[in-house]
Amino acid sequence: EPEVTQTPSHQVTQMGQEVILRCVPISNHLYFYWYRQILGQKVEFLVSFYNNEISEKSEIFDDQFSVERPDGSNFTLKIRSTKLEDSAMYFCASSEQGLGQPQHFGDGTRLSIL
Amino acid sequence: SQQGEEDPQALSIQEGENATMNCSYKTSINNLQWYRQNSGRGLVHLILIRSNEREKHSGRLRVTLDTSKKSSSLLITASRAADTASYFCATDAGNSGYSTLTFGKGTMLLVSP
Numbered sequence: 001e002p003e004v005t006q007t008p009s010h011q012v013t014q015m016g017q018e019v020i021l022r023c024v025p026i027s028n029h030l031y032f033y034w035y036r037q038i039l040g041q042k043v044e045f046l047v048s049f050y051n052n053e054i055s056e057k058s059e060i061f062d063d064q065f066s067v068e069r070p071d072g073s074n075f076t077l078k079i080r081s082t083k084l085e086d087s088a089m090y091f092c093a094s095s096e097q098g099l100g101q102p103q104h105f106g107d108g109t110r111l112s113i114l
Numbered sequence: 115s116q117q118g119e120e121d122p123q124a125l126s127i128q129e130g131e132n133a134t135m136n137c138s139y140k141t142s143i144n145n146l147q148w149y150r151q152n153s154g155r156g157l158v159h160l161i162l163i164r165s166n167e168r169e170k171h172s173g174r175l176r177v178t179l180d181t182s183k184k185s186s187s188l189l190i191t192a193s194r195a196a197d198t199a200s201y202f203c204a205t206d207a208g209n210s211g212y213s214t215l216t217f218g219k220g221t222m223l224l225v226s227p
Contacts, residue, residue, distance in 0.1 A: 004156070031212075031213065033213075033215075035215075035217075041219075042217050042218065042219050042220075043157065043202065043204075043215075043217040044217070045214050045215055045216065048212055048213065048214060050212070055210070055212040056210060056212045056214050058214075091156055091157065093157075095213065098211065098212050098213050099144060099145075099206065099208040099211055099212060099213045100144060100145055100162070100164065100206070100208070100213070101162075101213065102147065102159035102162055103147075103159065103213070103215065104159065105149075105156035105157040105158070105159075106156050107154075107155050107156040108155075108156055
């Protein structure tokens with residue numbers, strides 16, 4: 001069964017550095033998402049992406065964050081000037097269509113900011 | 115903002131028993147979804163119920179939705195040790211025509227052999 005893959009599984013970065021989290025969505029899916037889960041807290045929506053542009057974003061997704069689909073298979077989340085509070089699990093998800101469709105999640109990238 | 119909140123926070127049962135988890139939310143929704151998360155893994159979609167549906171089945175799973183009470187329940191029948199995981203409800207308002215899931219804190223289910 002096709003699956004969403006995320007790399008790396010664990011990223012350790014110094015505070016203030018930039019980090020790029022990578023995702024390969026399921027190949028025929030058109031909608032892509034990033035979520036984060038701070039340890040012990042809820043999974044939180046960050047951003048959705050469709051047709052090469054952001055369709056929705058949450059209050060968390062400020063100017064520090066950006067997303068890109070640099071080619072036909074990858075979907076990336078860039079976090080500039082990381083802060084300690086950016087430490088979390090970051091999940092990528094994709095869906096075949098938008099509203100009313102199940103989302104398929106990767107296993108996440110654990111981001112640790114030192 | 116809308117919010118899915120599950121109860122109980124933790125549930126411990128024996129294999130073969132049924133497990134019921136509840137979810138409440140605050141605002142109108144387009145659909146509600148249930149996901150499972152095994153430790154250290156991503157979320158796995160279990161079932162989606164639309165706002166105009168009241169009950170849905172998938173294998174050993176039964177989901178109900180009561181939009182008047184803004185609540186949903188997930189029933190796992192004849193539970194197995196492999197069902198041990200965290201279970202989350204996620205509401206999708208779809209106000210803009212796009213999907214944005216809002217997750218609850220989840221129920222940790224432990225099924226003992």
